[in-house]
Amino acid sequence: MPLLALEPRPLLELRYASPYNFLGTSLYPAPDARLRCPVALALQQVQRDLAAEGLGLKVWDAYRPLAVQQRMWDTIRDPRYVSDPAVNAGRHTRGTAVDVTLVDRRGKELPMPTDFDDFSEAAHGDAAGIPMERATNARRLREAMERRGFRSFATEWWHFDWKDWQSLPVVSGRSPS
Template identity: 35%
Template structure:
């Protein structure tokens, strides 16, 4: 049986890839992935292509911080932060370990990342999608991202402005692929 996973590249998909877990610049402070290989389930890739087009029409580019995440990586994140508001327990499996979730932001036409009020993987109330204690320009930037992603067929989660997944994410099976190598 062939894998339902598709490799996403800057060249093939018109996105910027900055996988946080392929660097030490993430909430664990440790390298999780050996390489910055971005992968999504083919169903999520269809929606990503729509999102890329919606963003492009607004003069924006999608920047991807994470996509498919192997179970071993999910375990490392859980070991570091066992809080199910922000990290799904490995035994349940996350939308990421099913390949149907993507963590992302937006870049403007000048190459600047739009200010969303927090960085990616900020595990505080300020990262909640509907936080009311944010300046209007940040609320506007989050609303633009939300509109792009909902229009493309994704669903948001309330704790992380950067996380979008397919609406039926947990109907998909957990995937174990070596396309994304864990340290």
């Protein structure tokens, strides 16, 4: 399901459809964010919950083709930050994972512990020494996502998996529906 179909619509800044990512090159031919239907509908509920508070989501990544997952693994080779496609094929490749942050009603990102794709201890959900405002915002995001069936990822404050991600197969073809 395309995330542009959600109402209210989250902001999209698909980092892998641009060179603004850890590989420094565009990995997607077009900025088309998709998730499996139940996952997208849960994300829509998060977006509605946050809108009532004057906040919203910005999506950095959603469904990811297996070839892109392999390219990322070949570069990082650290399972704390990138799934090894040979082990579980990845979460994004199933259309069940999303990378997000919080934005205010004008679309401005709220301060978070780190930037997206920060492969350091500071990006971990339990990182010590994070300024209070940043830690509070990350906790607020985590709680909003978990209320609607997502699970946080310990080493990336921005990454959330749908609760039943392992029950769904890797998407074969262009994108999930």
